[in-house]
Amino acid sequence: MSQGDKSKYTDKQKRKAEHIAESYESRGVPEKEAEARAWATVNKDDGGGKQPGGSGRGKTTGHPAAHKGGKTGGTASASRSAADRSASAKKAAATRKANAAKG
Numbered sequence: 001m002s003q004g005d006k007s008k009y010t011d012k013q014k015r016k017a018e019h020i021a022e023s024y025e026s027r028g029v030p031e032k033e034a035e036a037r038a039w040a041t042v043n044k045d046d047g048g049g050k051q052p053g054g055s056g057r058g059k060t061t062g063h064p065a066a067h068k069g070g071k072t073g074g075t076a077s078a079s080r081s082a083a084d085r086s087a088s089a090k091k092a093a094a095t096r097k098a099n100a101a102k103g
Contacts, residue, residue, distance in 0.1 A: 007049075007051075008048070008055075008057075009042070010050045013042050013046060016045075017038040017039050021037070021038035022034075043056075
């Protein structure tokens, strides 16, 4: 398999890379860079192509990037007192109100 050949990737891996690339492009990343980042992410998640002959065949991943989100969310907030959280929420509401009045 030559460098850049995607024949050992599953259809799901190809779709995944396509969606990731589209997301990067929508945020202003150039097309070639977005594609490179997308395939790097797929490789990080899966270890390579999952079809026979691919380097990711038979390998399991401990915690792919796609599964990490949300596990640690909220820990910083939970360690603060109720009064601190309330003050922060009030400040945020005031900021949103001020910004809405501007524009």
